[in-house]
Amino acid sequence: MRDLFLLAILPFLLYAMTKRPFIGLGLWIWTALFFPNGWVYGMASNIRYNLLFTGVTVLCYMAQKHKPKLHLGGLGAMVLLFFLWTTASTAMTLASPEVSWDIWSRFAKVMMLFLFVLLIVEKKLHIEFILWCVVLSVGFYGNLEALKFIASGGGHKIAGMHGHVLGDRNELSLAFVMTLPICYYLLGEYRNRSRVVAVALLGTMCLLVTAVVGTQSRGGFIALTGFGAYLFLKTDRKIPILLLVSVLALGLSYFVSDEWMSRMDTIESVDGDASFMGRVVAWKLSFILAVQNPFFGGGFKSLEYFPVWAELSRDFFSYEWFYTGDALPHTDVGRAAHSIYFQVLGDQGFAGLAIYLTFLGGAFLKAGRIARDVKSEGCLKWVGSLATMLQLSLFTFALGGAALSLAYFELVFAIIALLIVLESRVLRAVRSQQHVDESSATTEAVTRRTAETAATS
Incomplete structure (x- = not known):
């Protein structure tokens, strides 16, 4: 069917x-x-x-x-510079060239998406259509899996589809959290337009929270906590948010298992968590890889290439200040970096990481600047709300991605492109139209007063 x-x-x-x-x-x-x-x-x-x-x-x-004319600005230029940097690092990769160039080709498609968002998106309708497509992809899957989780009494383990970019449950969990601010923005826009759509969006948000819990991802739970705290600080509806969170927490308490509780408890005691300390080992080897190749790094997937992993392990004890507890490198297989920051550090070197952090931080600051600039303009309230929610989505990515290898995620680059378009094209167009409307109103008023004066005389 x-x-x-x-x-x-x-x-x-x-x-x-x-x-x-x-x-x-x-x-x-x-x-x-x-x-x-x-x-x-x-x-x-x-x-x-x-x-x-x-x-x-x-x-x-x-x-x-x-x-429409392409407007990159400084932020867009940094993103393209990072892509050029990855091209150079791939040409000099330490990993298997076939694997590195395959990852590069996937990232090239992400860059292509980034550029076409800048080329095509012109108005609010275009932006909201893209946001709806995100909700109907990540949000739909999250809702479906959350309903299975509830129907099974909390027994269903939520994970992504095999072969998909979000196949790992931890990465899927972070995508769920990143979609929540998008849903919140759309909820604010449709609250007074359609009650059915508003209720559907509110239900989607509740089910996405449930889906995050169902993945049993500690990184996703940390990102979800950060999302809740950030939203509470930014929103004017603090009481309704507190009530909703309380109801959700009470409802989910009936579905979380002892296994889930024990996994979340390890967040407070990372020293005794073998899984987490194994990630720290990968972070340390990523750092060593960047020290040995500071400019361009090792190239895509270099840390996971076992000959590189084994060679880096020889210098493991040369940096004793980088604490890993009792955890040691695997002796039979390489591992992923499990952190967007260490992933880029190992793949692209210190210079590549600097470029990455520059455009990621620049996008975050741009979103905040847009929200502040339109705060006093009532007709642009939706622009400020959108900028704030996109900023929140980037914040959850930066927070949850600290323990995930998801540095080259499509949604992140699409959000950055939307912020560039929002400032350089949409905001200017709205203000220009507003200025034209005000000028027309002024002209009509002058004409009317002139006519009244002529009639009186």
């Missing part, structure tokens, strides 16, 4: 994309995060939907007569 449904609507989706390239852009992101091939079988599973939607979007954009 799913196969027939998807094949039936596919021609209509393609037609809509040819008329409105932003629809193709949204579906491009949707297929990247939803992984439709994992949901269908037979003939429908043989279609590469992400490649198809990407190709159609690019062709439709190229066919447009009036194309």
Whole structure:
């Protein structure tokens, strides 16, 4: 049935994309995060939907007569510089060239998505369509898995689909948390437009929180806690938020198991957690890799390449100040860095990490600046709300990603691109239109007063 449904609507989706390239852009992101091939079988599973939607979007954009000008700014330039840096590090990789270039090609697709967000998105409608595509991908999967978790009485273990970018439960959990601020922004926009949509979004947020708990991910739980604290500080609806959190906590207390409680308890005692200390070992080896290759690092997946891992292990005791407890490097297999920061440090070196942190921190500061700039302008309230929620999404990524190898995640770069567009194109267009409207109103008022004066005289 799913196969027939998807094949039936596919021609209509393609037609809509040819008329409105932003629809193709949204579906491009949707297929990247939803992984439709994992949901269908037979003939429908043989279609590469992400490649198809990407190709159609690019062709439709190229066919447009009036194309918006590309505005990178300093932030966009830093992102592209980082991509060039990864190209150089891949050319000199210490890992298997086939593996490194395969990861580079995937990251090149992420950069392509980043550029086309900058090229295509022009207005609020475009931004909200992309945000809805995120909710209908990550949010939909989170809701479905959360319902299974509830129906099983907390016994269902939530994990991602095999072969998907979010196949690991920890990375999936962080994606759930990153989607929560997007849902919150849309909830604020649709609260007075459609009660049905507003209730659906509120339910989606509750189920996403449930899904985070169901993954049993400590990193996801830390990110969720950070999200709640940050949202409480930023929102004007503190009492409703506290009530909702209390109800959720009470409801979820009936579904969490002793296993979940014991896993969360290890957050306070990391020294005795073998799993966490194993990650610290990977962090230390990533640091050693960067020390030995400070400029370009080892290239993508270099730490996981066992010959590199084994060679780095020889210098493991040369940096005794980098505490790892009793944990030692594996002697038979390499491991991932399990941290976006150490992942980039090992892959791209100290210089590459500096570029990465610059554009990640720059995007966070840009979001805050946008929110402050429009605070006094009532008609731009939605811009401030969106900037704040995108900032919150980046914050949860930076917090939860400290223990995950998810540095090159599509959603992060799409959010950064949306912030650039929001400031350089959307905000300017709205203010320009506002200025035109005010000028027209002033002209009409002067004309009316002139006519009244002439009639009186």
